[in-house]
Amino acid sequence: MNLKLQQVSAIKSGALQITGSKSETNRLLILQALYPNIKIENVSNSDDSVLMQRALASTDETVDIHHAGTAMRFLTAYFALKEGRKTTLTGSKRMQERPIKILVDALQQLGCDIQYEKEEGYPPINILGTKPEANKVELQANVSSQYISALMLMASSLPNGLEIALKGKVTSVPYINMTLSLLEDVGIKGAFKDNVITIPENKNDIDNTIVVESDWSSASYFYSIVALSQNAEITLGSYKKRSYQGDSSLATIYKNLGVETVFGDHTVTLKKNNITNYEALHGLDLSNSPDIAQTIAVTCFGLGISCYLTGLHTLKIKETDRLEALKTEIEKLGGEVEITEDSLRLAASNRMEKDILIGTYHDHRMAMAFAPLALRTSLSIEDADVVSKSYPDFWRDLEKLGFALG
C-alpha cells in the first residue's frame, strides 16, 4: 500500500509511548529461552520480535525469520548449540543475500555442525545442534556486531563459558556493550577488554525481571520531525538517560540541528530551539549508530543543509543497500548525493520536488526516515506497512501529531 502524506505546516505537540527496543527485546528473548524464569517487561511489538518469539516456540524443522537480522544471527548460534535439534533456518529473499559466513565459521571453529543449503556464506542453513567442548573462538568484527552478540548470548550455556577474540576494527560497538550489560543484568558478568570478550559459564538459577527501554532508533523520526518543525515539542516514553542503546546519541547529534532533549522521569522531551551547529554534521562518524544514518541524512535534506556522514560501511548489507536507496530517493526529491562504500555526502540545496513516490525497498527505515519531509512537501511512501519490522504503530503515532495521511 502506498501512503500519501499531505504537506503539513505545523504539527501538534504531544506525548507518545514508543514500543520497547527490538535489539534489547531480541537479546532478552534468547536469554529467556536459556533461563525460562527471566521475565521481560515492555517487550517490543515489532515484527522482528514477534518472529523471534515464534521461532523460539516452534518445534518445526524449518524456521523462517523473514527480514529479522538479529533473529537470523542470534538463532543461528542458539540452534547450533541446542543438542540434537535439527533446524533449517531461513529468511526472506533479502535475508538470503545478507552474509552469515563469519558467524557460521566461528561456530564451526567451536565444533558446531552447520551446512549451507544454497549459496555458501548465506542463509538458508541446515543446523544439527551440538554441545561443543571448545571455549575459545576468533572472528572478524568489522562486518556486523550481531555475529558477536550471537556468540555472547549463548556463551554462558557452554561448559567453560567462552572467550571471543575480535579481529579488525570492531563495528557497531554499542550493540556489543548492550549485550554485555543485559547479560550482567540477568547475573552473568562478562568482560570486554583489548578486543577480547570473556563470558563465564552460568550454573545459577536466573529469575530476574528486566524492563526493556523504549526504542531509540524509533525515537529518531521524532527528532527529525522536531528539527523540521517551527516549534514542536514531543514527549516520548519510556526512556532513560543512561541507555544501553547507542542510538541515544541522537540527543547529542540533534542538539546540533536545533533540538534540545530534556530527560524527565522515564521520558524524553524533544524541543525545538534555534541554536544550531551544522558544522558538526561534516564528518559525523556513525559507525556506532548505523540505524540512524537515514534519519539524519533526510533531516539535513529537509533543512536544506549539507552533511558528510562517515562510518557507513555496514549500510550496504542491511534491509537494502541503504546508501544506494538514500541517494536514489533524495535525488528524486531534488537533492544531490554522493556515496562511497562507507560515506554519504549531501549538498546544501533548497530544491524540494512535490508529490514524489518514495521507494522503500522493503526497508522500514526508508519509510520512516522520509515521512518527516511532510513538514516541507507533499509526498507518498511506497509499501508503507513496511514500518512494522520495528515500529508497527508508526503511522498511527504520526496521525496523533497531526500528520495528514491517506
Ligand SMILES: O=C(O)C1=C[C@@H](OP(=O)(O)O)[C@@H](O)[C@H](O)C1
Ligand atoms: O545487535 C543489534 O541489535 C543490532 C546491531 C546493528 O547491526 P550491525 O552490527 O550489523 O551493524 C544494527 O544495525 C541492527 O539494527 C541491530
Ligand SMILES: C=C(OP(=O)(O)O)C(=O)O
Ligand atoms: C538493520 C536493522 O535490523 P536487522 O539487521 O536486525 O535486520 C535495522 O533495524 O535497521
